[in-house]
Amino acid sequence: MTSTSNFAKYFDRATSSVDWETVYASELPRVFNFFRYSVGNDMLAEDLTAETFRKAWQNRHKYDHNRGAFSTWLFSIARHTAVDHFRSQKPEFPIESIANLQANNPSETTILQQEDLTRLSTILSQYPVRERELIALKFGAGCSNKEIAIQIGISATNVSTLLHRILQKIREAWEVNE
Amino acid sequence: MNEQFLYSLQKPPRPEFAAALLNEINTHPSEMNHHKHFGVSPWVIGFASFFLILALTFGLVPSAKALAIEFLQKIGIVTFEEKDQINISRAPNGKGVITITEQEARDFFAIPFTLPTWVPEGFEVDPAFFRVEAPVEELSPVVRSQWHGDRGYIDLTIVPNDKKWEDRYKDRPENVGPGSVEEVDINGSPAALISGGWTADKFPEVGETLTYTWSSEAGRGSILWVQDELLYTINWTYLPDTQDPIQNDEIIQMARSIP
Numbered sequence: 001m002t003s004t005s006n007f008a009k010y011f012d013r014a015t016s017s018v019d020w021e022t023v024y025a026s027e028l029p030r031v032f033n034f035f036r037y038s039v040g041n042d043m044l045a046e047d048l049t050a051e052t053f054r055k056a057w058q059n060r061h062k063y064d065h066n067r068g069a070f071s072t073w074l075f076s077i078a079r080h081t082a083v084d085h086f087r088s089q090k091p092e093f094p095i096e097s098i099a100n101l102q103a104n105n106p107s108e109t110t111i112l113q114q115e116d117l118t119r120l121s122t123i124l125s126q127y128p129v130r131e132r133e134l135i136a137l138k139f140g141a142g143c144s145n146k147e148i149a150i151q152i153g154i155s156a157t158n159v160s161t162l163l164h165r166i167l168q169k170i171r172e173a174w175e176v177n178e
Numbered sequence: 179m180n181e182q183f184l185y186s187l188q189k190p191p192r193p194e195f196a197a198a199l200l201n202e203i204n205t206h207p208s209e210m211n212h213h214k215h216f217g218v219s220p221w222v223i224g225f226a227s228f229f230l231i232l233a234l235t236f237g238l239v240p241s242a243k244a245l246a247i248e249f250l251q252k253i254g255i256v257t258f259e260e261k262d263q264i265n266i267s268r269a270p271n272g273k274g275v276i277t278i279t280e281q282e283a284r285d286f287f288a289i290p291f292t293l294p295t296w297v298p299e300g301f302e303v304d305p306a307f308f309r310v311e312a313p314v315e316e317l318s319p320v321v322r323s324q325w326h327g328d329r330g331y332i333d334l335t336i337v338p339n340d341k342k343w344e345d346r347y348k349d350r351p352e353n354v355g356p357g358s359v360e361e362v363d364i365n366g367s368p369a370a371l372i373s374g375g376w377t378a379d380k381f382p383e384v385g386e387t388l389t390y391t392w393s394s395e396a397g398r399g400s401i402l403w404v405q406d407e408l409l410y411t412i413n414w415t416y417l418p419d420t421q422d423p424i425q426n427d428e429i430i431q432m433a434r435s436i437p
Contacts, residue, residue, distance in 0.1 A: 022326065022417070024200055033190040046195050050202075058204050070417075117187045141185040167181070174179045 020057075023070055023103060028053070029080050030071070035138030038082050038132055040112075040121020048085060052078045069074040074152055075141065079151065086129055123173045131166050138163055262356065264376065267387040279322075288408055291321060291336045296435035298428040301327035330397075330416035330424055332432070339409045355392025363399070364433045369403030371426060399426065403431055410436065 031052055035045035056076050063073050124132045130152070137143045137151060145163070149156040284290070297303075305323045325332045358374045375396035377386045398415040412433055417425045 004214060020203075021200075021329070024203075028196055028199075029188075029190050033188045036189070039185070046191070049191070050195075050199050053199060113189065114270055116183075120184070120187065135184070139181070140188065142185070142188070167184075171179050 013058065022075070027071055027074055030143075031074065033140040033142070034075070034078055034136045035082065035140075036117065037120070037136035039085070040118050040124075044085075047080075048081055054082050055081065055138075061147070072147070074144070075137070075147075075151055076174060082136075083129060083135065119174070120170070123170055126173075127169070129168070131162070134159070134162055135170075259329040261354075261392075263389055263391050265387055266376070266378075267385065267391050272328045287337055291408055292406075292437045293323065295336070295433045295437065297325050297332065297432055298327070298329075298424065300329065301332060328417075329422050330414060332412060332414045332424070332429070335413070336409040337409050337411075339404050339407050355394070358392065358394060362430055364401070364403040364430070365405055365436070367403045367405055369401055369433065371399070371401045371430070373399045385394065397423070399424075399429065401429055403433065405436065 028049070032045055032049045035052075036042060039045055039048070052074070056074055059077075065072060093178040124135060133152070134148065137147075137148045143151070145156040145159040148159045152159075153163075183405070269291045302325060303327050321336045323334050353372055353374075354372070357373045359370050362369050362371045374392060374394035375398050376390035377393045377396055398413065400411060400413045402409065402411045410433070412429055414424045414429055
């Protein structure tokens, strides 16, 4: 069985390969926006995105495609990174990000978009981590309800119900602030 | 404020940030500049698939045995067994990849080789993946190139059809799943076309032994044949969530396009 072991151990490792550059190109924007919607701060989102990809790279040997899509595995790392961040930080109201954008002379559209994101982040910061996470996965990362269901371990129907409730809360809070 | 508005707050990462992070990952000191795939070095992919295809080629269905034996005697490599399950112990990662240009590969390789003139639509050759690879036992050189696309990747491995490979594998039977191969013709030579692979419930730690089951739905395949004193192997893997898996007919057309 020596030969079998040699053959199979190599082949097993080959089966779990994932093209790094393809993954990077497709998933970087999703992970970055997941963090933007989670923390409302572009600079911090970059830091957390970088941390996520470093962890993914360092632990790439642990990924098994038989257990799910690579994006699912990557976002589980991102979610844990976000949770670790929230545990280690006081609640953030990232107002300073607007000043940073102005210093870089961005367009008016960019500033308005950042203001909206900051406003959304301020509202979300008062919600439980799970609800913030749902919004970030849905609207930041662009995950489908099915993908979110796999991520957080509930049914897609439950995801839809939860999102509906959270969106209603956000709308009400948004209108109060207008 | 509606769902469309929430989606509209997305924006792409800064190009400088994306480039810097990619550069950091690609140049990280911990084994990053030797391969581009999660969990496996490129030469391992090539050799693993190579071993698999050899095994499948020479130990298969009784009706194909005569041709297989003739093929085996010609290159004198391996025998095999068909099994539903096998136990595998994971070993540490190997090393030995040198990235070179295509011309350097041609200078290095003793026998002239040719590359496909046709590849499936959407696939482009990766110029950084043209390599000479030296196995740990200093066997014959191996040349590999790879094509990437949205659907996955296709990998071509070329080795001399010589005695070193015979000696290395002639007493080493390899296990494959039952009925996982068919014979096709590539430029007048018999070729083994394999669909499937060994799968397990988890990815093993180094030194851990797991039980693997053969799956015809493993998302990969291989084809191997001898042409002009060279042993050609094409392996393909499609991405787990692709809507358009690589088809066997596309790989056969690619193999037949090698002059």
